[in-house]
Amino acid sequence: MSITKPLLEIRDLHVSVxxxxxxxxxxxxxxxxxxxxxxxPNGSGKSTLANLIARKEGYQVTQGHLTYLGEDLxxxxxxxxxxxxxxxxxxxxxxxPGVTNAHFLKTAFNAQRKAQGxxxxxxxxxxxxxxxxxxxxDMPETLLYRALNDxxxxxxxxxxxxxxxxxxxxxxxxxxEIDSGLDIDALKAVAAGINANRSSDRxxxxxxxxxxxxxxxxxxxxxxMANGKIVKSGDKSLAIELENRGYAWI
Amino acid sequence: MANVQSPELKKIMEREYSAGFVTNIESDSIPLGLNEExxxxxxxxxxxxxxxxxxxxxxYQHWLTLKEPHWAHLKYAPINYQNxxxxxxxxxxxxxxxxxxxxxxxxxxxxxxxxPLKEQERLSGIAVDAVFDSVSVAxxxxxxxxxxxxxxxxxxxxxxxxxxxxxxxxxxxVPYTDNFFACLNAAVFTDGSFCFIPKGVRCPMELSxxxxxxxxxxxxxxxxxxxAEEDSTVSYLEGCTAPMRDENQLHAAVVELIALDRAEIxxxxxxxxxxxxxxxxxxxxxxxxxxxxxxxxxxKISWTQVETGSAIxxxxxxxxxxxxxxxxxxxxxALTNHRxxxxxxxxxxxxxxxxxxxxxxxxxxxxxxxxxxxxxxRVTPNAHxxxxxxxxxxxxxxxxxxxxxxxxxxxxxxxxKIEHEATTGKISEEQLFYCRQRxxxxxxxxxxxxxxxxxxxxKELPMEFAVEAQKLLSVSLEGAIG
Numbered sequence: 001m002s003i004t005k006p007l008l009e010i011r012d013l014h015v016s017v018x019x020x021x022x023x024x025x026x027x028x029x030x031x032x033x034x035x036x037x038x039x040x041p042n043g044s045g046k047s048t049l050a051n052l053i054a055r056k057e058g059y060q061v062t063q064g065h066l067t068y069l070g071e072d073l074x075x076x077x078x079x080x081x082x083x084x085x086x087x088x089x090x091x092x093x094x095x096x097p098g099v100t101n102a103h104f105l106k107t108a109f110n111a112q113r114k115a116q117g118x119x120x121x122x123x124x125x126x127x128x129x130x131x132x133x134x135x136x137x138d139m140p141e142t143l144l145y146r147a148l149n150d151x152x153x154x155x156x157x158x159x160x161x162x163x164x165x166x167x168x169x170x171x172x173x174x175x176x177e178i179d180s181g182l183d184i185d186a187l188k189a190v191a192a193g194i195n196a197n198r199s200s201d202r203x204x205x206x207x208x209x210x211x212x213x214x215x216x217x218x219x220x221x222x223x224x225m226a227n228g229k230i231v232k233s234g235d236k237s238l239a240i241e242l243e244n245r246g247y248a249w250i
Numbered sequence: 251m252a253n254v255q256s257p258e259l260k261k262i263m264e265r266e267y268s269a270g271f272v273t274n275i276e277s278d279s280i281p282l283g284l285n286e287e288x289x290x291x292x293x294x295x296x297x298x299x300x301x302x303x304x305x306x307x308x309x310y311q312h313w314l315t316l317k318e319p320h321w322a323h324l325k326y327a328p329i330n331y332q333n334x335x336x337x338x339x340x341x342x343x344x345x346x347x348x349x350x351x352x353x354x355x356x357x358x359x360x361x362x363x364x365x366p367l368k369e370q371e372r373l374s375g376i377a378v379d380a381v382f383d384s385v386s387v388a389x390x391x392x393x394x395x396x397x398x399x400x401x402x403x404x405x406x407x408x409x410x411x412x413x414x415x416x417x418x419x420x421x422x423x424v425p426y427t428d429n430f431f432a433c434l435n436a437a438v439f440t441d442g443s444f445c446f447i448p449k450g451v452r453c454p455m456e457l458s459x460x461x462x463x464x465x466x467x468x469x470x471x472x473x474x475x476x477x478a479e480e481d482s483t484v485s486y487l488e489g490c491t492a493p494m495r496d497e498n499q500l501h502a503a504v505v506e507l508i509a510l511d512r513a514e515i516x517x518x519x520x521x522x523x524x525x526x527x528x529x530x531x532x533x534x535x536x537x538x539x540x541x542x543x544x545x546x547x548x549x550k551i552s553w554t555q556v557e558t559g560s561a562i563x564x565x566x567x568x569x570x571x572x573x574x575x576x577x578x579x580x581x582x583x584a585l586t587n588h589r590x591x592x593x594x595x596x597x598x599x600x601x602x603x604x605x606x607x608x609x610x611x612x613x614x615x616x617x618x619x620x621x622x623x624x625x626x627x628r629v630t631p632n633a634h635x636x637x638x639x640x641x642x643x644x645x646x647x648x649x650x651x652x653x654x655x656x657x658x659x660x661x662x663x664x665x666x667k668i669e670h671e672a673t674t675g676k677i678s679e680e681q682l683f684y685c686r687q688r689x690x691x692x693x694x695x696x697x698x699x700x701x702x703x704x705x706x707x708x709k710e711l712p713m714e715f716a717v718e719a720q721k722l723l724s725v726s727l728e729g730a731i732g
Contacts, residue, residue, distance in 0.1 A: 054687050057679075078686035087687075094684040098702030107698060108688035115689060147702070164688065 005070055007032050007172055007203050008053070014063035015045075015052055022048045024228035025064070030172065033200040037214055037239060038207050040225035041247045046207045047091060049225075050174040054088035055081045068172070083115035085171030089161040089178050095149040101160065102144040105130060109167055133166045136196055138189045155186035162193035173197065173204045179213040191216030211239040224250055279338040284331055286310065289437055292337050296406050296440075299413055309426035309436035316430045322593035323622045323654055326535065326562050327498070334469045334500055336438045379404060379443045379459045391455065401446040402457055405473055408444035415446060419477055423506040423543045423570070431502040431564075432539040435471045439504070442472035447482040447513075456712055458487040461503075469500040476506070478513035480546065485516040487715055498526075498561060503538045511546030511573065516554070518711050519567075520719055523559035525726075528617070530589030533561025540567035544576035544602075552579040553596065554710045556719040558726040561590060566624065568597035571605035571633075578607040581707040583719070585726050586619030586651070595625035595656075600636035600666070609640040612704050615651035616727060624656040629666040637667045644674040645703050647727075697724040 008030040015023035023045045030036060038046050052059050053066070055078040066073045073081065096104065110120045121129070131141060137159050149157055158178055165173050178190055194204065194217050206219065214222075214236060222239045224232040224247075231250050232238065242249070280291055289310055293303040318329070379390075379402065395402050401412060409416050426436035443459040461472060478484055501523060507515050517540075526533025536559075542551035553567040563586075569578030580596035598607035607627065615621040621644065629636045644653035655672055677699050685695035701708070701720050708716045 056683050056687075078683060079689050079691050082687055082689040090684065094678075094680050096681055096684075096699055096702055098705035099698055104685075104688075104698070107690060107694070108685070111691070111694060112689035168688070 006030060007034075007069065008073075009067045010064070011066075012064035013049075013061065013066060015048060016060045016062055017048065017058065019060075021062075022059075022228055023052075026228070026230060028223070028230060030203050030205065032171070032203055033198075034221065035198065035204045035206065035217065035219045036221045036223060037219040038205060038223045038225055038230075039209065039211075039239060039242060041209075044225040045228040046225055047176055050088060050176045050205070050207055053081075053172075053174055054078060054086060079111070079115070082168075082170075083112045087165055087168055087170035087173045089158075089165060089173065089175040091176040091180070093149045093152075093157040093161055095147070095152075097147050097150050099148050100145050101148050102127070102130070104148045105144075105164065105167060108164070112168060130163075130167060133163055136166065137163055137193050138185075139163065154181040155183065158182055158190055159186065159193070162190050162197075165197055166193055169197075169202070171202055173202070174207070175204065176207045177209070178206070179208055179210065187213065188216065211243040214239050226250060277338045279335050282333055282335050284334070284336060284438065288336050292438060292440060295337065295339075296409070298406075298409055301413070301417060302409050305420070305426070306437050309433055310438075312427055313430070313433040313437055316433055318430050322564055322624070323620070323656075324562055324564065324591050324593050326591070329498075329500060329535065331434075336469060336471070337440055339440075379457075395453075395455075398451050398454070399448040400451060400453055401444065403444055405439070405442040405444045405475065408475070412444070412446070415477065416444075416475070419475060419506070419508055421506075423508060423541050424504050424539050429539060431537040432504050435473060435502050435504045435539070438469075439471045439473040442474045442503070443476075444474070445476040445484065445486065447476075447478045447484045449479040450481045451479075452482065453484040456485050456487055458489070460489045469502065471501075472503045474503070474505040475508075476515055476517070477508045478510065478515050478549075480511045480513060482510075483514040483516075485712060486518070487712065488517070488519045489522070498533055498535050499524075500535045501537070501560075503540075505538070505540040505567075507540075507542035507551055509542065509544050509546060509549035509551050509573075509576075512548045513546060514550040514552075515542060516552045517542070517567070518715055519553075519555040519557075520711075520715055520722065521555065521557045521559050521563075522722060524561075525559045525588065525590050526561040528588040530561065530618075533590070534559065535562045536560035536565060537562075538565040540565065541597075542567075542569045542578070544569060544571050544573050544578060544605075546576070547573045547602075548575045548577075549573050550577040550579075552577075552581070552710070554579075554581040554707065555583070555594075556707070556711070556715075556722065557582070557584040557592060557594060558722050560592075563590075563592040563594050565592075565594045566596055568599070569607065570599045570601065571607065571636075572601045573605075574602040575604045575606075576602055577605070579710075580607075580609045580611070580625075581710045582611045583614070583704045583707045583723070584612070584621055584623075585614040585723060586616070586621045587726055588617040588619060590617075591620040593622045593624055595623045597626040597628070598638060600627075600629045600633040600638070603632070603634040604636070605633055606637045607639075609638070609642075610706055611640075611642045612707055613642070613644045613653050614647075614700060614703070614723075614727070615644070615653045616647035618650045620652045620654075622654045622656060624658075626658040626660070627668060628660040629663050629668075631662045633663050633666070635665045635667075636663065638669070640668075640670045642670075642672040643703065644672075645700065646674065646676050693724075696727060700724075700727060 006029045010026050010028040013023055013026040040046055055076055106126045139159050222234055223230045289306050424432050426433045447453050509515050523534035544551055551569045557563055571578050578598050584592045584594050586592050596609055611623045613621040613623055623642045627638045642655050646653055682695050
């Protein structure tokens with residue numbers, strides 16, 4: 001991957017939540033087009049890292065820095081970072097009763113287009129686009145007209161996260177345990193969505209406990225986190241070794 | 251939580267109430283204060299028949315024996331009933347034959363409010379009765395409606411032109427003895443709308459009244475009476491605004507609805523009286539009695555209200571389900587921001603057999619707003635197999651507002667089936683973050699979440715009103731988070 005400027009650069013990042021140190025010196029560089037997998041046991045700080053990059057409030061950066069396209073990411077609000085191409089696929093997608101999925105998706109889509117200075121799409125054009133993406137994920141159209149994540153099954157929620165990624169075409173997608181709680185069909189659909197999103201100008205970070213997702217999505221890099229640090233980095237073979245030997249090995 | 255200090259949010263928070271302008275028009279106002287002479291003067295100015303004057307005077311005598319009620323969960327400075335002007339009218343001839351005769355200032359006022367009175371300029375078929383301070387200034391589409399036998403006119407005109415109907419129905423649902431504010435209204439009411447749908451007629455357009463308080467220190471006491479004869483239907487809309495003034499102004503209206511056999515009345519309100527400023531200065535005191543009587547078998551009365559204005563709201567649109575198989579509905583969104591207070595809800599009185607009622611209340615409190623749902627479901631001994639479903643949901647913003655629910659249930663018949671559900675919640679930071687992570691700003695996210703919360707009620711509103719209500723809600727809530 002020859003690129004001039006990395007998409008995301010994290011240097012010696014220390015982060016606390018309510019004065020408790022969670023991240024303790026993270027170093028990570030992500031270039032455009034790369035797919036990274038971050039693995040590690042519960043409580044190792046994976047979700048904290050993803051939420052911080054997506055600019056969720058409530059995290060104190062005590063040391064180090066984080067740059068996105070050469071700019072200090074910590075100065076951005078969640079909506080600004082979103083319109084600059086950062087996407088977080090939620091581990092637990094949030095329900096909004098009374099708001100249809102279609103309305104939510106269109107509002108999000110147009111909010112980003114507006115911020116990017118692009119023309120807004122009307123309902124008809126939007127539906128054409130979204131239905132095409134849904135077909136790819138094997139999602140029924142009826143899901144557009146149900147309230148967002150309200151009563152969705154685990155598989156429906158996760159597919160809907162991937163749908164949003166395909167719709168918004170982010171430069172950097174963070175997928176937090178997108179594979180948890182999925183049966184094999186849903187896992188395959190989600191993996192197909194992730195693979196469809198791969199391109200030379202889009203990077204992804206897959207946060208996962210298991211290497212089974214990585215059977216379908218081949219990462220360029222695998223990192224292992226423990227106690228708020230990246231303790232090992234390698235290629236796909238690292239994930240397999242980890243699966244065989246367990247986290248105790250590291 | 252979102253950063254309340256951002257300049258953008260601050261600007262929005264300080265945005266002014268958009269309907270708060272004053273129309274410069276000469277008014278014919280009577281001196282402040284209330285006594286028998288005031289009432290005779292009002293009645294004389296309106297050329298009323300004697301029965302009307304006598305009814306007013308009886309009401310006034312009764313009112314003198316009553317005390318202002320204070321059981322509601324509301325706090326406000328005492329009202330000085332002698333410091334109110336009980337009649338104010340634009341000085342031009344109030345009852346006009348054509349719109350050309352209306353003072354251009356008045357036409358401009360309604361246009362500014364988005365209510366063009368010129369019929370040809372209205373996009374959709376909505377007939378409007380415009381009430382300015384104490385009098386009705388225009389009623390549109392009257393002739394077209396008359397061909398169907400529908401009477402839609404100002405209340406004053408109805409008293410003069412249709413005294414038989416007035417005598418037959420006035421006070422049959424809300425008698426002047428009902429309560430303090432309804433009694434005051436009976437004594438001093440100045441105008442309002444009257445609507446009569448004859449047997450078997452489905453009213454082909456929405457009927458609408460637009461109330462506007464303009465004059466200073468003026469109370470508005472309007473009275474609306476809607477009668478739907480057998481097998482008729484009507485949908486009625488009510489909108490209200492007032493200028494921004496530092497003093498509180500009193501609004502004490504009465505609405506009576508009567509549905510005969512198989513008749514249906516749908517009454518929708520978007521109430522946006524001036525709510526006072528962010529520190530609670532000024533605003534309308536809204537003390538309103540609204541009640542419908544399902545007199546006939548299989549009749550139906552449905553109230554939908556969106557309450558975003560007023561400093562104080564005291565209002566319980568109710569249905570008396572007297573006819574067997576009659577249906578009562580109450581759908582409400584009430585929002586209180588800054589220092590606004592609302593005590594609102596409904597009463598469903600089941601008297602007939604197999605009567606059915608639905609109550610759906612959505613309360614939103616922000617800032618220092620206080621929002622109370624108060625509702626009564628009563629099933630009388632003869633109301634066999636009555637059914638009620640009640641759902642009350644409250645959404646709170648921040649730590650300084652309050653939401654309370656006071657549900658009263660009185661069941662005197664064992665066959666009744668009553669269900670009640672209630673929830674109280676806050677907009678979660680998780681929901682906000684989820685929306686913002688997808689690119690929406692905080693205001694947009696709140697607006698979306700709140701509109702979702704109110705959706706079940708909004709879908710009961712006529713299309714045009716639903717859009718207006720959504721916008722109004724967003725504007726009223728801007729700057730609420732902090």
